[in-house]
Amino acid sequence: QKEVEQDPGPLSVPEGAIVSLNCTYSNSAFQYFMWYRQYSRKGPELLMYTYSSGNKEDGRFTAQVDKSSKYISLFIRDSQPSDSATYLCAMSRGGSNYKLTFGKGTLLTVNP
Amino acid sequence: DTAVSQTPKYLVTQMGNDKSIKCEQNLGHDTMYWYKQDSKKFLKIMFSYNNKELIINETVPNRFSPKSPDKAHLNLHINSLELGDSAVYFCASSQGGKDGYTFGSGTRLTVV
Numbered sequence: 001q002k003e004v005e006q007d008p009g010p011l012s013v014p015e016g017a018i019v020s021l022n023c024t025y026s027n028s029a030f031q032y033f034m035w036y037r038q039y040s041r042k043g044p045e046l047l048m049y050t051y052s053s054g055n056k057e058d059g060r061f062t063a064q065v066d067k068s069s070k071y072i073s074l075f076i077r078d079s080q081p082s083d084s085a086t087y088l089c090a091m092s093r094g095g096s097n098y099k100l101t102f103g104k105g106t107l108l109t110v111n112p
Numbered sequence: 113d114t115a116v117s118q119t120p121k122y123l124v125t126q127m128g129n130d131k132s133i134k135c136e137q138n139l140g141h142d143t144m145y146w147y148k149q150d151s152k153k154f155l156k157i158m159f160s161y162n163n164k165e166l167i168i169n170e171t172v173p174n175r176f177s178p179k180s181p182d183k184a185h186l187n188l189h190i191n192s193l194e195l196g197d198s199a200v201y202f203c204a205s206s207q208g209g210k211d212g213y214t215f216g217s218g219t220r221l222t223v224v
Contacts, residue, residue: 008152034212043116043202043215044155086153090212098143098206099168100213102155 003027006089006103015112019076023089023103026070030091030101033065035074038086038105047087048074079110115139118203118216125193126224133188133219135203141214142207143167144186146178149200149218161186193223 006023013019021035032051036044048063050056050072056063062075072091076083089103116137125131137144145168146158160168161180175191186203200220204213 036212038153041218041220043204043217044213045215046212049212088153088155098208099157099160101157105153105155107153 003101004089004091004103007106008104010107010109012109012111013079015079015081015110017079017110019079019083019108019110020073021076021087021089021106021108022071022073023091024069024071025091027091027093027101028067028070029093031094032092033063033072034090034100035061035063036088036090036102038088040085044088079108081110081112084109114216115214116203116205116216118201118219120219121217122220122222124222124224127193127195129193130189130191131193131221132190133201133203133221135186135188135216137184137203137205137214139205139214140207141205142183143205144180144183145204145206145213146186146188147202147204147215149202151199155202159186159188190221195223197221198223 004025035048037047038044053067060077064073086105088105090100143162145160149155158172159178164180177189180186200218202218203216206213
């Protein structure tokens, strides 16, 4: 079993839809959870960051972490065509020698 | 002013050649990384340096050799290039890891 599992999609939704992206993981030592957005031919950019379990909201984006189920989610409300990108979950154990383990990414297309 | 810059952006070379990719960050971060992203978008860590010291060395062929002349620079040298080395190589940096990584825009390496 891979440490981080993410459905690669692709996922296609109409503009204005609510999008749900998720990852599962097997390593209970993970404490820091992130979502990155990667546009075509660009580097990943940090979108959301969460420590341990709980929810975090930033504008149209909400990140949820459920450590008991080893499950994390990213919700996008009122999705826009500009949200079309690959979304990568990432997580780490923390500490100063910091290594991020990524999911395979989900390709999202928001159709106008 | 680009935070993490990589050169070159594109590299096309023949099998058996030796090539280098350069990375520089102006964020004052202590830790720098090389990640490889394959054709299926999977990001996998290769190396990490903390203040010029190698701290992560994943299972990477020893044809790959990182070098960090100072904490703002991390270069990647690849000897005897093979077809399977074709990928996008990303440099990234972080400060303590808690705030996530800042990625460069990637170097697209094609071995023919």
